[in-house]
Amino acid sequence: MSSLRLGIDQAYLKDTFDQLAEIGRDPDGRGYQRLAWTEAEREAHRWFRSKAVQLGFSTWTDHAGNSFADFTGGADPSIPALAIGSHLDTVPYGGAFDGGLGVVAALAAGKAIRESGLTLARPLRLAAFTDEEGPRFGTGLLGSKALAGALDMDLIRNARDSTNISLNSAMATSACDLESLPLVQQSLKRFAGYLELHIEQGPRLERSNTRTGAVTAVTGIRQISVYFHGKTNHAGTTPKPERKNALRAASETIVRFSDWVDQTDNLVANPGKILVHPNAANVVPGEAQIDWDMRSPDSALLDQAYAKLAEYAENAAASMSMQATHQLFHDVPPCPLFSPWIQITEQCAHELDLSITRLVSWAGHDAGVLGLVIPSAMIFVPSRDGISHAPEEFSDDAALVDGTQLLGETALSILLKEGPL
Numbered sequence: 032m033s034s035l036r037l038g039i040d041q042a043y044l045k046d047t048f049d050q051l052a053e054i055g056r057d058p059d060g061r062g063y064q065r066l067a068w069t070e071a072e073r074e075a076h077r078w079f080r081s082k083a084v085q086l087g088f089s090t091w092t093d094h095a096g097n098s099f100a101d102f103t104g105g106a107d108p109s110i111p112a113l114a115i116g117s118h119l120d121t122v123p124y125g126g127a128f129d130g131g132l133g134v135v136a137a138l139a140a141g142k143a144i145r146e147s148g149l150t151l152a153r154p155l156r157l158a159a160f161t162d163e164e165g166p167r168f169g170t171g172l173l174g175s176k177a178l179a180g181a182l183d184m185d186l187i188r189n190a191r192d193s194t195n196i197s198l199n200s201a202m203a204t205s206a207c208d209l210e211s212l213p214l215v216q217q218s219l220k221r222f223a224g225y226l227e228l229h230i231e232q233g234p235r236l237e238r239s240n241t242r243t244g245a246v247t248a249v250t251g252i253r254q255i256s257v258y259f260h261g262k263t264n265h266a267g268t269t270p271k272p273e274r275k276n277a278l279r280a281a282s283e284t285i286v287r288f289s290d291w292v293d294q295t296d297n298l299v300a301n302p303g304k305i306l307v308h309p310n311a312a313n314v315v316p317g318e319a320q321i322d323w324d325m326r327s328p329d330s331a332l333l334d335q336a337y338a339k340l341a342e343y344a345e346n347a348a349a350s351m352s353m354q355a356t357h358q359l360f361h362d363v364p365p366c367p368l369f370s371p372w373i374q375i376t377e378q379c380a381h382e383l384d385l386s387i388t389r390l391v392s393w394a395g396h397d398a399g400v401l402g403l404v405i406p407s408a409m410i411f412v413p414s415r416d417g418i419s420h421a422p423e424e425f426s427d428d429a430a431l432v433d434g435t436q437l438l439g440e441t442a443l444s445i446l447l448k449e450g451p452l
């Protein structure tokens with residue numbers, strides 16, 4: 032176990048954060064536009080690699096556009112490296128901290144580890160993943176999924192943005208080729224594990240006045256379309272007992288299933304999208320679709336919730352003499368993080384005199400993808416008012432420093448450990 036060996040250069044940390052915060056900033060002050068496969072994301076990756084080169088790291092990229100920077104620290108370069116980092120893309124009108132903080136902190140922690148002069152048992156790798164957020168093509172976590180060998184190539188080949196640009200042509204502007212993505216997995220054997228610092232993106236740490244969080248698991252996510260098949264007819268003349276209003280059955284399902292979710296711990300479910308046909312006030316709608324997003328770190332609970340949703344939908348539909356059907360269209364398994372590293376994180380927080388609590392991540396992260404194939408862990412720092420994916424996203428300088436110190440010490444402990452992880 033390390034014991035406060037690292038001196039984080041706080042001026043470097045702040046200055047580096049401010050440099051990244053200039054890239055892709057909306058000129059009208061509406062946050063950031065570093066969407067995947069845009070010039071802004073590419074510029075952020077070039078910036079990251081040049082910063083790493085300045086620190087004496089050797090950089091490389093893969094076929095997914097992920098950027099890496101290696102420092103052996105006296106270790107045998109053939110030994111798999113510990114990667115630390117996050118992503119550089121943002122959602123539309125996103126904040127400066129989501130992803131960016133983890134990459135900047137990795138640079139500052141990497142600088143401190145290099146300057147410590149300690150001989151490492153395994154190499155250190157700084158990592159910046161591409162297309163983590165996914166709103167442009169619906170292909171979130173693309174960079175880490177490529178590395179983990181978890182890509183759905185059919186989905187990727189058919190992906191288009193709202194202006195009908197294909198993912199393949201967008202990737203070409205970043206000198207990447209969609210059909211080469213499966214090659215990315217070949218470098219996974221060079222990774223011993225992955226450690227990511229991220230903002231919490233929720234209010235729990237701030238409300239409990241806790242400075243850091245050790246993430247125990249990244250939530251599983253299932254997205255499900257539920258369809259109600261009623262009968263389209265005149266809104267005035269159809270006798271009441273004969274009305275098969277699909278919107279009404281959908282509404283009843285939303286209310287009843289949401290009530291069940293409210294009674295269930297360790298599970299959230301959101302009805303986020305509704306489509307009604309023909310969507311006119313004077314027509315009994317014959318078709319309705321609700322898209323749900325349900326999340327839990329417990330896959331058995333997700334199974335149970337999906338079955339309950341189907342049951343409530345079928346019951347609501349049957350009570351109005353219609354059918355309900357459903358389809359799972361997005362399925363991310365829950366990812367328990369690596370418990371020895373959760374313990375190391377907590378130990379380092381105690382040594383740094385930082386309060387720490389264990390918590391689940393209810394948002395998806397690259398660590399939740401990589402954690403299914405290599406040991407992975409995550410550290411959270413508080414988000415002001417729990418706001419994220421918005422220009423108001425903010426974590427104060429103390430959170431930047433706390434998070435970077437804890438990232439650095441935890442990484443160093445792992446880097447110095449001989450033998451099995």
Ligand SMILES: [Zn+2]
Binds near residue numbers: 118129163229
């Ligand atoms: Zn993120």
